[in-house]
Every structure is written in C-alpha cells, then in structure tokens.
Amino acid sequence: MHSTRRQNGEKPGVVRIIAGEFRGRRIKVPSRPGLRPTPDRVRETLFNWLGQWLDGQVCLDLFAGSGALGFEALSRGASRVVMVERDRSVASGLRASGRALEAEALDVVEGEALAYLDRTHERFDVAFLDPPYASDLALRALAKLPPRLNPGARVYVESAEALAPPPGWRTLREDRAGAVRYALLEPAQP
Numbered sequence: 481m482h483s484t485r486r487q488n489g490e491k492p493g494v495v496r497i498i499a500g501e502f503r504g505r506r507i508k509v510p511s512r513p514g515l516r517p518t519p520d521r522v523r524e525t526l527f528n529w530l531g532q533w534l535d536g537q538v539c540l541d542l543f544a545g546s547g548a549l550g551f552e553a554l555s556r557g558a559s560r561v562v563m564v565e566r567d568r569s570v571a572s573g574l575r576a577s578g579r580a581l582e583a584e585a586l587d588v589v590e591g592e593a594l595a596y597l598d599r600t601h602e603r604f605d606v607a608f609l610d611p612p613y614a615s616d617l618a619l620r621a622l623a624k625l626p627p628r629l630n631p632g633a634r635v636y637v638e639s640a641e642a643l644a645p646p647p648g649w650r651t652l653r654e655d656r657a658g659a660v661r662y663a664l665l666e667p668a669q670p
Contacts, residue, residue: 501555502583503555508576509546512569512570522662523548525662534556535558536558538562538602540561540607543564544564547574550574559585566591571589597625598624607625607636610638618637623646626667639661650666
C-alpha cells in the first residue's frame with residue numbers, strides 16, 4: 481500500500497479531489513492491505529490525457545478501492561459513475577463519501593469486478609482499471625470489457641509493471657510515476 485502522505489501530501493486515509501465541482505474536497509480512504517489511491521500527479525496526467533472534462537460521459541471505476549478516479553470523474557462532469565468494489569466496508573465508505581459530496585450520479589456496486597462485467601448490459605465511455613498489482617485481473621478485465629464500451633471509449637490501466645496490451649487493444653499513452661505504471665488504451669478498430 482502506498483502512503484498517501486508521501487504521494488499526495490495528505491495525511492493517511494484521505495484523498496483530495498484535484499479539479500472540477502468537488503475541487504479541494506477530501507474523501508476518506510479506509511485502511512486496507514493493498515489499497516493504494518492513485519497519486520495526485522498520476523490523476524492529473526490521466527485527466528490531461530482524457531481532455532480534463534468528462535461532460536456527459538458514463539464512467540466505470542472497476543476496482544474502485546479509494547474511489548479517487550471515480551470521484552475525480554464525477555467532479556469533472558461525468559454524467560454517471562459506476563464504482564465496483566468487492567470489500568463490503570470499502571464499498572460502504574464509497575457510498576458515504578458519495579453522500580458527503582452529494583454525488584447523485586454515483587452508483588456503488590458491491591461485488592466482484594469480473595462478475596459485474598459478465599452481468600451488466602450498461603455501456604461506458606471511460607473505464608478505470610486499477611486492480612491489485614499481484615494479479616492478472618487487469619488482463620482478464622480487458623478481455624471482458626469491449627462489449628461494455630461505447631465507440632471511442634478509453635480505458636485507463638494502472639499496474640506495477642509495464643502492461644503489454646492484449647490483442648484487440650492499442651496503447652494511446654503511457655507513463656510511470658515512481659513504482660506506478662499507467663496507460664490509456666482503446667479497443668483496436670476491427
């Protein structure tokens with residue numbers, strides 16, 4: 481777990497929303513092994529890549545954890561954000577943060593990310609994938625995502641190592657910040 485103090489200048493257990501409607505607001509992050517909020521610097525770069533604002537876009541925060549990416553998307557005009565989180569207490573914390581922000585366009589789904597992709601019929605414009613680093617969940621989620629994406633959709637992936645996108649995907653941008661590697665992908669056109 482990354483120290484939020486070291487990466488964000490915040491005290492542990494808190495993440496600051498960096499832009500938009502909720503700019504400067506802080507959300508609580510529960511202390512859980514492996515839960516590592518995306519650092520401010522990485523979020524700034526990601527939203528620069530996405531064009532700063534997500535007005536009217538539907539976003540999926542598939543391994544929500546702290547919710548930093550999903551709350552940032554809501555703050556920047558997303559019309560809807562679905563956060564999927566398997567840990568009951570973390571999901572409860574995400575709901576509480578959403579209520580504190582009065583974020584009506586937020587839907588927190590408690591459950592396994594891959595099972596959610598199997599059962600949902602919703603389609604998304606942006607998806608955030610920040611699964612546990614010591615897993616193959618990013619690749620497995622990428623294999624299931626294409627039918628859930630709208631044309632022109634982009635997918636953010638965060639990992640500990642450089643991710644070679646699987647067949648059917650192309651890398652738009654990639655970078656690293658300390659031990660964090662991240663990339664913006666899109667489905668390759670048939």
